[in-house]
Amino acid sequence: MAARVKEQSIAVFGESGSGKTVLLSSFYGATTEPSFRAESLYTVLADDTGQGRLLLQNYLRMRNQARVPDTNRFNATPYSFTLKMKDPGDGRAARARPFDALRLVWHDYPGQWFEEEPSSDEEAARRIETFTTLLKSDVALVLVDGQKLLDHAGEEEKYLKSMLWG
Numbered sequence: 001m002a003a004r005v006k007e008q009s010i011a012v013f014g015e016s017g018s019g020k021t022v023l024l025s026s027f028y029g030a031t032t033e034p035s036f037r038a039e040s041l042y043t044v045l046a047d048d049t050g051q052g053r054l055l056l057q058n059y060l061r062m063r064n065q066a067r068v069p070d071t072n073r074f075n076a077t078p079y080s081f082t083l084k085m086k087d088p089g090d091g092r093a094a095r096a097r098p099f100d101a102l103r104l105v106w107h108d109y110p111g112q113w114f115e116e117e118p119s120s121d122e123e124a125a126r127r128i129e130t131f132t133t134l135l136k137s138d139v140a141l142v143l144v145d146g147q148k149l150l151d152h153a154g155e156e157e158k159y160l161k162s163m164l165w166g
Contacts, residue, residue, distance in 0.1 A: 004098070004101075
């Protein structure tokens with residue numbers, strides 16, 4: 001019997017440096033920790049092992065060396081993860097569930113795209129394609145750069161308006 005997989009798409013909006021890639025790397029890296037694996041009712045697998053390795057390296061550099069991931073200035077990248085229950089239960093309970101696994105597709109893109117003009121027609125087309133995909137996501141998060149908010153103390157609303165309208 002083929003596995004029934006439900007897919008959810010996640011869009012995370014934010015300026016350059018707001019933490020989009022940090023959040024993504026932290027999500028995946030935390031699910032590889034022995035304590036998570038021991039206590040969680042599900043497993044999280046990166047569908048692309050190369051992407052999983054990159055996210056894990058980002059996570060370990062953040063955790064062990066307090067170094068944030070390298071900035072991505074050019075490409076939008078979807079990261080796909082499959083979440084599966086560790087103990088699917090007996091056959092009857094498993095068949096009663098509406099799906100067997102959940103695929104999360106997490107879209108990461110350069111924050112500079114909010115702040116800079118495209119350098120070519122090709123880049124402009126990639127941006128439009130990416131933002132169209134982001135707007136079709138099932139879940140959307142907006143990240144606010146806490147340091148920039150702090151830098152605009154007393155004028156937070158101006159910063160937030162400029163960020164949202166940018």
